[in-house]
Amino acid sequence: GNSVTQMEGPVTLSEEAFLTINCTYTATGYPSLFWYVQYPGEGLQLLLKATKADDKGSNKGFEATYRKETTSFHLEKGSVQVSDSAVYFCALSDPNFGNEKLTFGTGTRLTIIP
Amino acid sequence: ETGVTQTPRHLVMGMTNKKSLKCEQHLGHNAMYWYKQSAKKPLELMFVYNFKEQTENNSVPSRFSPECPNSSHLFLHLHTLQPEDSALYLCASSQDTGLVEELFFGEGSRLTVL
Numbered sequence: 001g002n003s004v005t006q007m008e009g010p011v012t013l014s015e016e017a018f019l020t021i022n023c024t025y026t027a028t029g030y031p032s033l034f035w036y037v038q039y040p041g042e043g044l045q046l047l048l049k050a051t052k053a054d055d056k057g058s059n060k061g062f063e064a065t066y067r068k069e070t071t072s073f074h075l076e077k078g079s080v081q082v083s084d085s086a087v088y089f090c091a092l093s094d095p096n097f098g099n100e101k102l103t104f105g106t107g108t109r110l111t112i113i114p
Numbered sequence: 115e116t117g118v119t120q121t122p123r124h125l126v127m128g129m130t131n132k133k134s135l136k137c138e139q140h141l142g143h144n145a146m147y148w149y150k151q152s153a154k155k156p157l158e159l160m161f162v163y164n165f166k167e168q169t170e171n172n173s174v175p176s177r178f179s180p181e182c183p184n185s186s187h188l189f190l191h192l193h194t195l196q197p198e199d200s201a202l203y204l205c206a207s208s209q210d211t212g213l214v215e216e217l218f219f220g221e222g223s224r225l226t227v228l
Contacts, residue, residue, distance in 0.1 A: 103156070
């Protein structure tokens with residue numbers, strides 16, 4: 001079956017540091033890939049997505065590129081802020097089943113120190 | 115009100131109690147979902163409803179009983195739970211389960227089973 005593996009947290013960085021959160025996946029066919037973010041006390045919200053190989057999703061300074069050859073979708077940001085402190089979830093969607101088969105990773109907690 | 119609203123935000127119950135979680139969405143969506151979020155585990159999809167019909171039951175124990183009276187409301191009825199059922203229960207909605215698209219999440223109901 002489909003699965004998503006994220007780097008284990010927690011991750012603690014200083015403000016303005018470079019961020020990478022690794023995500024690799026196992027899937028049949030050509031899944032769509034997502035990053036969701038959960039700020040403290042809130043539900044998850046979509047951060048960015050990519051629907052085919054070599055697509056780059058971007059939002060709020062975050063980027064992730066769909067790499068089919070390495071089955072990866074790593075999240076990056078060049079200069080993090082305190083407001084980026086949150087839990088980040090990588091997810092994939094089986095194109096044959098849409099949202100009925102959305103598979104999430106365990107989440108990576110990110111804390112940014114001023 | 116906008117978005118996805120869950121009540122109660124916090125619930126403490128004994129193993130012999132019966133309680134219910136409520137979810138309401140104001141987005142005009144046709145699909146609603148229950149997820150379980152436990153520490154250090156991937157988000158677990160529990161139930162999916164599309165146009166009020168249950169389309170997915172992810173091997174969830176019968177002590178969890180969902181109800182979807184219309185496309186805007188979703189309930190999770192809880193009965194004789196176990197301490198390991200303590201978790202954050204998240205409700206989400208989307209336009210349709212068959213599409214690969216964004217899920218909109220509520221803030222969650224934090225359940226503690228004593």
